[in-house]
Amino acid sequence: MTMRQRIVTDATKCCGCRVCELICSLRHAGICDPNRSAVHRCTVTPDLQFMLSTCAQCANIHCAQACPAGAIHRDERTGAVVVDADLCNLCGACVEACPFDQIAVVGERVLKCDLCGGEPQCVAWCPREALSLVTYALRCEVEGATS
């Protein structure tokens, strides 16, 4: 049985503090910028509910399948779907392919959660445990899900 890891969110616990976005952008892009974070806190109007979202590290990797450069693959150690910056030509095909809007090209970089090498910082820093890293068993193997 294949075991995988991903981040799950519990928006009912979110206090809106943006710490996840700030640590993600600071660690990966050296700037405090929600727009350069791979995890997103979104306010739901009108009554201050928050939505949290990040890459589901899909079993069926739409972005990898769409990538013409073969730059996206699964890191078997962490279970994260990662982008090889050396191979990536920033064409944006992955952005189009992601059904969940969790990958973007920002400047010279593809923005996508890589689980921080297995220790996601957003999970570690969240003050309210609204984000957690879970290990789960795939219900069925998907052809082409790994490379």
Add this chain to the structure above:
Amino acid sequence: LPLTNRVLHIDLNHLATDTSEIPSEAVRLLLGGGGVGLYLWGTSVRPEVDPFAPENDLVISAGALTGTIMPGCAKVTAVCKNTVVATDDGRHYVACSVAGSRDFGQMMKGARWDHIVIHGQSERPLYVLVEDDEVQFIPAEHLWGTTGTESGSAVLREQHGADVGTMVIGAAGENRVRFSMAVVDLSHSLGRAGVGAVMGAKNLKALVVRGTQGVPVADPAGLVTVAQKTVTNVKAWDHLPVWSRLGMGGGWSTFRYTQYPGKWPMDRWDRLYGEEKRLESLEKVLACSSCHLGCRVKWRIPDGTHAGEVGYGSPYGKSATGGQLLGIEDINQMIHLVAVANAAGLDFYTWTRLTDWFTTLVDRGLVDADQPGIRVERTYPCYEQLMDMTIHREGIGSVLAEGWIPVAEYIGRDPQEYWYAGINKGTDFIYDARSARIHPLTFSFITNPRPHHGGTHSLSTAAGKPPEQIREQIEEWGVSTEMLIEESPEPKLQVGRMTKYTEDAMMVRNALGACSMYPAFGLERMHHLLAAFNAVSGEDLSLDQLMATGDRLFNLLKWLNVREGFRREDDRIPELWLRPMESPEGVIATRDYYGQHELSRADLEAMLEQYYVERGWNPESGCPTRAQLRALKLDRLLGAKQTGTEK
């Protein structure tokens, strides 16, 4: 990284914009945020300007660390002349009001604006949308008079994106109620500076900001390291579970003695407004950006007439104190009143105290119960109606909307008669020193040009802390601890002297955008903020320089108010603190920090004298000297002509 601050000037007279830069050398002296905000106001507005005049600029600033991951660094400040009448001869103080933010500060910094200065007055109601470098003036007739701070913000977020920063006024600001506020991101307020009324006078319904560029950091790893230290302290703090559950600082156990109004027996207050009652309506704790504590909440009234009503902010302290003062036993009725005040942008503290004073004088037959538009009595329906009349300036509400000194004139009484907390410079205090004791925070109500703590928190805010704990905090301020705290023959805090340093620390925090709750519980120290500032800016400031900046900024604030004619005689010791509170819990007199001695007027006067000495001010006039302003380099910043105060 360049240390320069970028300033966006918005001219409402001509619906035009301009930009300017504060050079690095000036920023090094003022840090940023509220520090530069005071400088911008002081150098562009003439003394004695009418607070409602178009020339009373409103300077909105985001702190130097706002928008970064440093825990609690999310503050924005507003500098303007307060619309509240501060003295019998009609003077008004210049204030720097402070609010946390979830989005506003982040967006302002992300748009790369450190300061937004609102000049002039629009002919018609509008709101201003700032999206990075783009500015739009958008008609707001559809919002003016029809939306409150919450509904207005919801409309603007619907229109411009759910995560924009919003600063909105409600009916109180629109109607120029003198003690009105602007509400930031639905749950934070810029109060006690008349910001709501100043925006109302400018016909400015709201400021909406979106920034897409983030906050650059010179040393990301260094910033992560220092932020982690504060996070580690927070996680190890044994009080954290209580805070996280209630969404408030000290919890009920602290609140009930620091803000006890002395009307009800304590057990009755506990039963009606205590922790369990709070949890009934608390739906969710809300935090500022970067904050690991969270002191705002979203509430939903569970039952009664207002069942299902939702609100945002910090309703529990206000409802508990206000409920006891007004004699309202139903917490949900009081929370509803907080919601009405928040939607209108009305200062709930001032309104409840002013109304309590008025009603009690009616109860005692000293003021006529029949007032224009209403028969005043101590009932909830009457208060509900009175609040509405105040917000809309109808009948007697038009008098209440003017604040303490005009109300006192109307009824022919002295505000110093009022029996809770105390009043100075036309402003009621948050804490009553008889319940909370004398410590630097309560003492700053006398010395601060704006008699509100505004973040003068330190470990000594909670009474009776062991000297060794306080000493640790004092040591990094670069002063002799022996001078500020004694251990034998009995522990004694030199409150007058120490107030100077807590005020300086507050100015540093307002410039950096750093929350003051963290130091109040020893969770963060000044050297952490220093490391964060250096990591973000790439500067190499020392702790001594940081504290010296605090001194400079407080002198700047003071000087702006000296310019308005404020002198030592305005730093009045409240008569109330010398009248023991006769409560069901016994007689409560103003006592020293360790609770050992009842304090007399002479004791408080001596503390005030010590304060002026420590500040290096002329003790007779209570003003900074010219030499001092020169030494602080304020003369250069402000222009030599303006700095002449005392030789």
